[in-house]
Structures are given as structure tokens and as C-alpha cells.
Amino acid sequence: MTKSIIFDMDGTLFQTNKILEISLSETFEYLRVKEGWEGETPIEKYREIMGVPLPVVWENLLPNYSNDVRIMANDFFHAKLIDNIYKGNGELYPNVTETFAYLKSNGYTIFVASNGLPEYLSAIVEYYKLNQWLTDVYSIQQIESQDKAELVRILVQKYNITGGALVGDRISDIRAAKSNGLLSIGCNFDFAQAEELQHADRIINDISELKSILEEGAFQIE
Structure with a gap:
């Protein structure tokens, strides 16, 4: 056996919470500049849905944006997560x-x-x-x-x-x-x-x- x-x-x-907020904040600051995002970073919303596949995450966080924008945001976020891991923030x-x-x-x-x-x-x-x-x-x-x-x-x-x-x-x-x-x-x-x-x-x-x-x-x- x-x-x-x-x-x-x-x-x-x-x-993950050790690097989540900073990585998500960096991502939505990027979205404010590139895509005109308004409002606060939806950190609590992300916490609620943590554990679902990433495409579902971005459908929830960016419901009024195109799939291309969601993919771009996910790629940026993913890069920031990895960056923060290697910086020792996790x-x-x-x-x-x-x-x-x-x-x-x-x-x-x-x-x-x-x-x-x-x-x-x-x-x-x-x-x-x-x-x-x-x-x-x-x-x-x-x-x-x-x-x-x-x-x-x-x-x-x-x-x-x-x-x-x-x-x-x-x-x-x-x-x-x-x-x-x-x-x-x-x-x-x-x-x-x-x-x-x-x-x-x-x-x-x-x-x-x-x-x-x-x-x-x-x-x-x-």
C-alpha cells in the first residue's frame, strides 16, 4: 500500500496572505494607470473567493472588464506574487x-x-x-x-x-x-x-x- x-x-x-495584499495592490495600481480602474483594491473580495481557479478569481474581481484585461491583470499579479516570494515576503x-x-x-x-x-x-x-x-x-x-x-x-x-x-x-x-x-x-x-x-x-x-x-x-x- x-x-x-x-x-x-x-x-x-x-x-499567501503575507504576499497577497501587496501583490494585489500593485496589480490594481497598474490597472488604475492602464485601464482606468476606480475604487479600492478588492482585497476582501479576493479573500472570500480564495481557492477557486484563477479565471474565476478575475471574473469576480473585474466583472465589467474584457477577458483580455483579466488575462493581463492575472499575468501581472502572478509576476508580482513570484517577485514577492523571492524577496522573502512570504x-x-x-x-x-x-x-x-x-x-x-x-x-x-x-x-x-x-x-x-x-x-x-x-x-x-x-x-x-x-x-x-x-x-x-x-x-x-x-x-x-x-x-x-x-x-x-x-x-x-x-x-x-x-x-x-x-x-x-x-x-x-x-x-x-x-x-x-x-x-x-x-x-x-x-x-x-x-x-x-x-x-x-x-x-x-x-x-x-x-x-x-x-x-x-x-x-x-x-
């Missing part, structure tokens, strides 16, 4: 590396499945040297449907995962876990919403709490 833990990235392993959540070390030493393979773009995920993995623990990183951009459950299904099939859990902070993570027969572990972190977390099998307030959950026994795909 291959024991595996699949993690979401934003709001689960990486404290941070992993407490106990991530310690928990990864525990998982590896106990025979678990570790994956990331995220709605983030590949270059963004690679920047986080590279900057924080996560490759020493991760077996693979999957981005929603790898599939046409933009459905996280399908993304996880592809990962599960490729690596013949027969037991484990999916750890994330939003409903898309919980649904992806359940549809693939994995234990769903909800992270009560920055972007989590109580009405979504209530659907998770377990809820944690710190990533280190995974240890006690996993020590209860193996998880079989039904």
Missing part, C-alpha cells in the same frame, strides 16, 4: 517542514495539488527547498476542466495511491478528498470558512496536528 498525503498550497502550506505556516520530515520518516509520500499556476508553485518549492520532501506538484493548469477533484484523481491514479489524506482549507479540497476516497483534513487557517470546514472529516488548527491523526491508522480508498 502506498501511503500518501496530498496538500493544498495556498492557505495550507504557504501563508512564509510557510509553522511546523510545515517538521511535519514533512515526520511524514517522510514514516513512509508517506507527499504531494501538492493546487489551483496555483505552475511557475508560482515552483517558486515556493524552490525558495523554501521543499523538493527534499515532495514527490510531485500538480497544478490545476494541467487539466482542462479546472476541477480539483479530477486533478487529484489523476495524481492518485498515476502514483497508485491506495491510502492517505488530502489536507486543505477550502471546500474544493474537501470535495476532492471525498470523491477520491481520501480522508479530508480541513485547515482552520487564514482563508478557511466555517461553513466549508464542517464538511471535512477532521479539522486541524496547526499542521503538526496531522501526526496524531495519522497515528490512528492507515487510510484506505474505498
Whole structure:
């Protein structure tokens, strides 16, 4: 049996809020100059929808703009996120590396499945040297449907995962876990919403709490 833990990235392993506001502010300042954006930067709106695929993000943040403008804004925002990662403005959540070390030493393979773009995920993995623990990183951009459950299904099939859990902070993570027969572990972190977390099998307030959950026994795909 291959024991595996699949993690979401934003709001689960990486404290996206550390770079979110500054990157979004830089993007909307750019939009004010280039596209005549008026009003405040919609940071709270972004927080509400955090975890959905990026095209949906920009449909919500720029509802009255063309798709070309949304793509331009997304590209600019993405570049700023990566820039801020390499400037050291971001941070992993407490106990991530310690928990990864525990998982590896106990025979678990570790994956990331995220709605983030590949270059963004690679920047986080590279900057924080996560490759020493991760077996693979999957981005929603790898599939046409933009459905996280399908993304996880592809990962599960490729690596013949027969037991484990999916750890994330939003409903898309919980649904992806359940549809693939994995234990769903909800992270009560920055972007989590109580009405979504209530659907998770377990809820944690710190990533280190995974240890006690996993020590209860193996998880079989039904």
C-alpha cells in the first residue's frame, strides 16, 4: 500500500496572505494607470473567493472588464506574487517542514495539488527547498476542466495511491478528498470558512496536528 498525503498550497502550506495584499495592490495600481480602474483594491473580495481557479478569481474581481484585461491583470499579479516570494515576503505556516520530515520518516509520500499556476508553485518549492520532501506538484493548469477533484484523481491514479489524506482549507479540497476516497483534513487557517470546514472529516488548527491523526491508522480508498 502506498501511503500518501496530498496538500493544498495556498492557505495550507504557504501563508499567501503575507504576499497577497501587496501583490494585489500593485496589480490594481497598474490597472488604475492602464485601464482606468476606480475604487479600492478588492482585497476582501479576493479573500472570500480564495481557492477557486484563477479565471474565476478575475471574473469576480473585474466583472465589467474584457477577458483580455483579466488575462493581463492575472499575468501581472502572478509576476508580482513570484517577485514577492523571492524577496522573502512570504512564509510557510509553522511546523510545515517538521511535519514533512515526520511524514517522510514514516513512509508517506507527499504531494501538492493546487489551483496555483505552475511557475508560482515552483517558486515556493524552490525558495523554501521543499523538493527534499515532495514527490510531485500538480497544478490545476494541467487539466482542462479546472476541477480539483479530477486533478487529484489523476495524481492518485498515476502514483497508485491506495491510502492517505488530502489536507486543505477550502471546500474544493474537501470535495476532492471525498470523491477520491481520501480522508479530508480541513485547515482552520487564514482563508478557511466555517461553513466549508464542517464538511471535512477532521479539522486541524496547526499542521503538526496531522501526526496524531495519522497515528490512528492507515487510510484506505474505498
